Amino acid sequence: MIELVVMILAVLGCILAIMQRDLLKAAILTGINGACVAFLFQFLLSPDVALTQAIVGAAIIPVFLGLAVYKTQRNDES
Amino acid sequence: MIDTASIMNILADTQLLSLFTSAAFIIVGLYGAIFLDNIIKKIIGIAFIEEGANLFILTLGYKQGGVIPIFLPGMNAEWFAANSAYPLPQALVLTTIVIGASVLAVMLAIAMVLYKKHGTLSASEIFGDKKIISRNKNSTSKNRGSNNFDDVGDANE
Numbered sequence: 001m002i003e004l005v006v007m008i009l010a011v012l013g014c015i016l017a018i019m020q021r022d023l024l025k026a027a028i029l030t031g032i033n034g035a036c037v038a039f040l041f042q043f044l045l046s047p048d049v050a051l052t053q054a055i056v057g058a059a060i061i062p063v064f065l066g067l068a069v070y071k072t073q074r075n076d077e078s
Numbered sequence: 079m080i081d082t083a084s085i086m087n088i089l090a091d092t093q094l095l096s097l098f099t100s101a102a103f104i105i106v107g108l109y110g111a112i113f114l115d116n117i118i119k120k121i122i123g124i125a126f127i128e129e130g131a132n133l134f135i136l137t138l139g140y141k142q143g144g145v146i147p148i149f150l151p152g153m154n155a156e157w158f159a160a161n162s163a164y165p166l167p168q169a170l171v172l173t174t175i176v177i178g179a180s181v182l183a184v185m186l187a188i189a190m191v192l193y194k195k196h197g198t199l200s201a202s203e204i205f206g207d208k209k210i211i212s213r214n215k216n217s218t219s220k221n222r223g224s225n226n227f228d229d230v231g232d233a234n235e
Contacts, residue, residue, distance in 0.1 A: 003092050007099045014103055014126055018110040023118050030122055037129055044096060044140045045147070045163035049171050053132075056179045061125065064179075068118060068186040072193040076116045077200070 003043045010036035021076050023069045031062035096137040103130030117189045117199050121182065128178045132171045139164030 010033055017029035034057020041050040088094065103126050110123025140163055147165035149158055189199070196204045 001089070004089060004095065007095055011099060011102045011106075014106045017122060018106055018114070018119065018126075023116070026119065026122060030125065033126075033129070037133065040096065040099070040133070041136060043092065044136055045144060046136060046139075046168040046171075047146060049136060049168050049175070052172055052175050056175050057129070060179055061182060064183055064186055065118065065122070068190055071190050072118070072199055076119060 003040065006036050006039045006043065010040060023074055023076055024066060027062045027065035027069060030065060031058050034058045034061060091142070093137055093140050093142060096133060096140070100130040100133040100137065103127070103133065115200050115202055117192065117201055117204075118186075120201065121185045121189060124185070125178070125182055128174075132174055132178075135167045135174075136171050139167040 013029050013033035013036060017026045017033060020026040020029065034053065037057055038050050038054035041047075041053050107123045107126030107128075107130060110126065111120050112123075114120060114123065141161065144161045144163050145158075147162045147168070149155075192204055193199055198204065201207075
């Protein structure tokens with residue numbers, strides 16, 4: 001049953017990251033999505049992929065997005 | 079007729095639910111990559127598509143009620159071959175995650191160069207889509223000229 005909660009959190013973080021106007025919030029929600037997907041990989045019997053996804057998806061990708069937002073502009077003006 | 083027992087059976091099937099989750103990732107990512115105007119949002123959508131593809135490939139190797147593919151002492155080889163998850167998609171996905179992070183970094187670098195050259199992140203303004211520009215003219219023409227891009231270098235000026 002905990003797999004269901006993690007899946008719902010992952011899809012919710014995905015949709016909210018697409019819907020955000022503030023790009024920094026979108027980057028942080030992408031990190032939440034990556035962490036939930038890492039837990040889901042652990043429940044799918046693959047702990048090595050879960051370790052890599054936990055580092056890359058929850059730390060490296062939000063930091064890259066945050067750096068890009070810091071170098072450009074923060075608000076989505078469309 | 080759908081009763082409570084069949085719903086509980088579906089909710090206990092982790093493989094089917096993971097396939098639905100990967101489908102939701104790919105759908106949301108395609109929506110973001112196609113219909114949104116901001117380039118960073120498009121890049122986030124492409125990252126979601128990639129994550130959905132990873133989850134799909136990994137789900138195909140899952141075995142319900144199995145063990146992780148590590149051969150521990152005390153296991154029978156026949157039992158292990160029948161009950162462990164399939165380890166080949168895991169090795170492939172491990173490579174794909176790292177390549178995806180590098181490709182995302184390259185895409186973000188190209189987005190920063192485009193922002194430096196054009197002063198905006200709107201894809202319809204950069205690529206000159208007149209119809210979308212005229213539709214969004216009231217909202218896009220407010221925040222221009224705030225280009226404080228001072229420490230990246232002047233290669234394209």
